[in-house]
Amino acid sequence: MNSSKWSEVQKVAAGKRFASRLTQSYQDPAFRATLRRDKVAVDLSIALAESGQTRQAVADKAGIKISQLSRQLAGDTNLTLDSLGKICEAIGCEFDVVLRQPHEKPALQSWQRTLNRITIVRMAHESDDAKVFQAMWVNKPTVVKNPKMASNEYEFTSRYEAA
């Protein structure tokens, strides 16, 4: 279906259908539950990728079959808290259940907190760093000295609040 040749009327009608169906889906408790399951599954998959381990290694540590882990990380199964705990331990992380009002911002995962990471290489004088940094960032970001870098190299990280 290539819609590029549709008339404007057809496009607007299709847009309305898309919107009304999405609104309808959001009102369905089963669909909302599926989206929550998917969100947890993707977060776990990202945490696993960030840990640098293979799926097989995590499955072995958690004492489950890799096929079962794959289904869990695809959002196809309803994870129990015990299963979630096993996988988190195998990955090397911990999880919290954070309750909030529907209109409040969700808690951020570690990979969602970093924005605009830049590295300034070879500043002439270390004392200049703070001046440059303040000029570049208005929102008082944290300054992290990266131990892997040379003494005159800094990594600056700005954290943000999700919109």
Next chain:
Amino acid sequence: MFLLELHHGLLAESFELQTAQHSGWRLVTPCDGDLPEYDKQGGKVLYKLGDIAPICPILREAGDLHAPKYEEFIRLLMKMFSTAQSGQNWPDVMYDQVHEVGRVNVRGISGKIENYVIIQFGKKKNLIRVLAFISAFGRKRAFISHVFEKPANSKTTPKKEIVRAQNNLQEYLNAIEAKNIQLISAQGGKNEFLKMV
């Protein structure tokens, strides 16, 4: 050529259009036209779901999918958006839900030929697929071509979908070479797009 940057914010009931607020993958898809940043009173436009879909093929075409497939498509989009935030490689996170479906050669206006891998999002057993081109060099950027339903009795990606993806990519690269490309105005227009290239 106008592009829309895809992220979670676009699937809210109403929203101000912004670019993605994370440092991971930037997902762009072609649009038919621009959307204004400000209304007649000079205020930021508050968009609703139905405002974006008419100019965005990937959303409006999903409006005609059958109910189970429509929900599968929304789930797939949500997973893609969540994965994009991490900046991790797609196959490492989405695992068997991402696979390569072929390579295409694209000739630029300048005559330069580039080879691209077509990536398909969607489980092999499912019917909804999204075709994309990944660019991991420099800034992480993925060009999302279009969505399609795989015929139930077909094991491979239909040829016409590969051709459509190739044509979309060709148009996108030509527009970049001709400097005739931008994100829609409400997402920062040309300036915001320049940050991605």
